[in-house]
Amino acid sequence: MGKISPGQRHLRQLDLLRIAALTLHFYGTPGYCELEARGQKTGWTLDAARKLMAFPTDFQTRFLQEEPSAFGLEEIAFIFVARVRCYVHSEDLAHIGCVVTDCPGLLASAWDTSVAMNAMSNADGIWFLIDGGREMGAATIDLIRSISRRKWGHKLFFQR
Numbered sequence: 001m002g003k004i005s006p007g008q009r010h011l012r013q014l015d016l017l018r019i020a021a022l023t024l025h026f027y028g029t030p031g032y033c034e035l036e037a038r039g040q041k042t043g044w045t046l047d048a049a050r051k052l053m054a055f056p057t058d059f060q061t062r063f064l065q066e067e068p069s070a071f072g073l074e075e076i077a078f079i080f081v082a083r084v085r086c087y088v089h090s091e092d093l094a095h096i097g098c099v100v101t102d103c104p105g106l107l108a109s110a111w112d113t114s115v116a117m118n119a120m121s122n123a124d125g126i127w128f129l130i131d132g133g134r135e136m137g138a139a140t141i142d143l144i145r146s147i148s149r150r151k152w153g154h155k156l157f158f159q160r
Contacts, residue, residue: 012110018063022076025068032073032080049084052077055108107139120147126155 026032044052056062056075088100101123103116120126126147130136147156 015110018059019079022068022071023079026073026076027080029073035073035077036080046086049086053081053084054078055112107143113143117146120152120155121150123155125157126152127157127159129159 052074055078056071062070093100101119103112103119106113106116128144130140144156147153
């Protein structure tokens with residue numbers, strides 16, 4: 001990625017500390033074990049998975065005002081989700097062995113970006129969606145440059 005300011009670096013470090021505090025608070029608790037077992041035994045509907053993977057929009061504000069115990073496990077379950085697999089019943093996709101990986105929130109946090117970069121490194125193609133109604137920001141341009149520097153440019157497809 002491009003250069004980041006000391007302030008951005010500080011915020012990323014704070015995010016990592018916050019995530020670590022929440023992980024320590026919830027990991028291995030009965031609620032965590034129940035949530036994990038339920039996911040492994042029956043899986044989740046798409047709507048239920050979407051709720052569990054949502055990053056609270058007020059995360060930073062709340063974390064500054066409250067301690068980890070003020071968050072509910074289902075609010076921060078995204079911390080423990082490394083991968084979600086949805087099955088799409090399509091003969092055409094199955095025939096070519098296609099796996100589609102969605103990486104929403106690519107620039108939302110350092111964690112989201114690292115998960116997406118890992119997915120892109122293993123991908124045969126990268127479908128980069130751009131909001132055609134808005135100007136591309138410096139972070140998006142830096143991300144595209146990073147993809148190019150990693151020699152993944154041949155994988156890249158743009159859609160607006």
